[in-house]
Amino acid sequence: MEDVSELYIVETAYGKVSGKAENSAYSWLGIPFAKPPIGGLRWRAPVDPEPWSGTYQATQMPKVCSQYLDYGDNPGFSGTEDCLYLNVYKPINNEQKLPVYFWIYGGGNTAGAAREYDGATIAKKLNAVVVITQYRVGWLGFFNHPALRLGEMTDEDASGNYALLDLIKALQWVQDNIAAFGGDPYVVTVAGESAGAFNVAALLAAAAVKEGNLFHRAIYMSGMPRELSRPLADGDKKGQILVDYFLSNNLEIKNLATLQEIRNYLYSLDEQTLASAFPPDAYFGVLAEDGAVIKKNVRQQFEEGSYHKVPIMIGATRDEYALFACEQKPYLDLYNAARKKIKESEMQITEEQKSDYAILVRIMSRFWRAYSVDELTGLFARHQSGVYGYTFAWDGDDGSLFQFVYGAPHFSEIPFFHGHPDNSETFSFGFSEANLPGRKALSEAIVSYEKEFIRTGDPGNGWQNELPVKWQPWTMGKKSAERISLDADASNAELSLQSDSFTVEQVVSEINSIDDPRMKALIQQIILGWGAKIQCLQ
Structure with missing residues (x-):
């Protein structure tokens, strides 16, 4: 194969990124599309990454978002809160304005990672630019509580729908940057399976998607059989179940009396403690109808036709x-x-x-x-x-x-x-x-x-x-x-x-x-x- 090393470097809105070529595809791995959601940015809408000088080496898979698996052969905690990165793949050819295939992983909205999917093969088979993004899961991605709405913040910060906001941020990154990788920002397909399909449905109902026309096709595979959204008040009740769970299991914090004290305590928790909390009846991973990110019940939008209408493949496995x-x-x-x-x-x-x-x-x-x-x-x-x-x-x-x-x-x-x-x-x-x-x-x-x-x-x-x-x-x-x-x-x-x-x-x-x-x-x-x-x- 000819030396194509100079083609690995791509100029994005935040700086240059360098990838690699293997398996008949270029890949750029672990590109930041937002600042790390840590410290004061935990439970906040994602914000633009800081521009960098020099060339960002996008050659390593990003670490998974904080999660706890309670099933499979290797249960346990893994990941980090610093996880808002995406991978881009392109076939090794000179074509430009290729369609974009934006993949959203499944995992019940409590687990999943970009590293689980072979983007190079997808890119080669579809002759498309493939984007596989990460997003926050579990309580770090879906959490409503009045304590988190104290102080100055945007409506998106207060929504509790952080996972969906991560996906929207990644789609906005695609609109601004994918042309540099050979993709067409006006021919974007979002696709996902299980919780990924659930999130495809959520994106169809998201205000920012409709306003920005952020994608143009959708593939919905085996979406989870659960409610697509719930009133904010119900989300707060589920959030309180988590707070009560921690209160009942930690004698040192039984005297939290104010929302500010609850807020301070929640922000003091490490990511493993949060990811590993599965209180009965909490049932997280569902969107809140917050009035900004999701302005109206998702299923109601589908019933009345007020969602983002694009051609869609939709189906399930037989069993x-x-x-x-x-x-x-x-x-x-x-x-x-x-x-x-x-x-x-x-x-x-x-x-x-x-x-x-x-x-x-x-x-x-x-x-x-x-x-x-x-x-x-x-x-x-x-x-x-x-x-x-x-x-x-x-x-x-x-x-x-x-x-x-x-x-x-x-x-x-x-x-x-x-x-x-x-x-x-x-x-x-x-x-x-x-x-x-x-x-x-x-x-x-x-x-x-x-x-x-x-x-x-x-x-x-x-x-x-x-x-x-x-x-x-x-x-x-x-x-x-x-x-x-x-x-x-x-x-x-x-x-x-x-x-x-x-x-x-x-x-x-x-x-x-x-x-x-x-x-x-x-x-x-x-x-x-x-x-x-x-x-x-x-």
């Missing part, structure tokens, strides 16, 4: 809830056997429990899709054209334990959408040499649709009309195909149009008709724990 169901008792043996931690012959699980498991996954996955995908899709299609629904249905080898336990679970679509279905640590135990050709063919088809969509706002027949199935838009009241099914057999992609959709009312009716009181109670408990506001559960 969303399987990722979570198999980690619950008494199904842990299914989890361990599917992940090949134990042999199938060592599973201690009855046929009745297997049947219960299948029912739980089916109903909860339908509820997930109805609440956070199908009903939102219908609302968008009521007010705009360019709404494209999908179901991701790849579920491994036919007859395999993976297919029964996981099927097409939450998170499984990401390596296919990002162009690396042969390299996914999360679901590698479901991958085999036998199904590799089908996985690659499906990913190539999905990427082809994306490549066309991020440029034109219409996935059509994919890039340069290379696919046999035209992805049709969702149309209100239409009884024919409304979404595309994305699947594959062992060798080939299987693309088809489907007309099925679910409403919350339909799924709740199915739940209420369950005869087994134990199963019904479990499902109701899960839904209420998600914070989804459902009035008709019996």
Whole structure:
């Protein structure tokens, strides 16, 4: 490869940045888009970074934002409050005004990091400039309390919606700087999965996005089934739960009598203490309707059509809830056997429990899709054209334990959408040499649709009309195909149009008709724990 070192250096509004070239893409890692939100900037809207002299060496992944994982193989605290950095990737070519793909990580709004995603492969596959940004999570990203609104501050400072403000700040950085990296600031697609999709929805409702036209396409993948926003007063109540939690666990601070004393105490806490606090019923990670950042209930904006209207891909995996169901008792043996931690012959699980498991996954996955995908899709299609629904249905080898336990679970679509279905640590135990050709063919088809969509706002027949199935838009009241099914057999992609959709009312009716009181109670408990506001559960 020719020496392209001089092309690594890019001039931004704050100074020069130097990156590197590898894997057929340039990368600039850890570029600051805001001042570190530490000290007096904790629980404040992000502000511009200080300009620098010389050349900033953007060659190392940024540290993750402060977070505590209570699941997975490596639970515990990690990260730092000094985390507002983003990564930029561009294919190694001379093209300018490439579309921009702005990725928002998931993680329940309590975890996640830019380092988890292969931006170089995405950039190469889409021939786009890719931006993967970090944002504050947990109590540092979502926190309302009257004590935090003391003193002089902006309306944004007082909002409590710091994670959303971080994302808006990163999008504003894109508008001001991405042309220098070869991107087109007028062709920006925001995309995210799970909490990332939740935050895509939030951005559609954010005042600054609508006023600044900060992006022009959206990809919403498997958004979380929870309320999208809540009144500020409710946010304050959740914030008080955290304060009470600390008061009850620290005898030295039981005499905090004023808001100023509470404020001083909260600012004295270290980041690990804050990130590790999970008081019952606090349920954070939800936006507050603060009157400035989010001026009106998000779902209400979708219902009345006052949101930021852009072409949108929106969908879910077929078996969303399987990722979570198999980690619950008494199904842990299914989890361990599917992940090949134990042999199938060592599973201690009855046929009745297997049947219960299948029912739980089916109903909860339908509820997930109805609440956070199908009903939102219908609302968008009521007010705009360019709404494209999908179901991701790849579920491994036919007859395999993976297919029964996981099927097409939450998170499984990401390596296919990002162009690396042969390299996914999360679901590698479901991958085999036998199904590799089908996985690659499906990913190539999905990427082809994306490549066309991020440029034109219409996935059509994919890039340069290379696919046999035209992805049709969702149309209100239409009884024919409304979404595309994305699947594959062992060798080939299987693309088809489907007309099925679910409403919350339909799924709740199915739940209420369950005869087994134990199963019904479990499902109701899960839904209420998600914070989804459902009035008709019996």
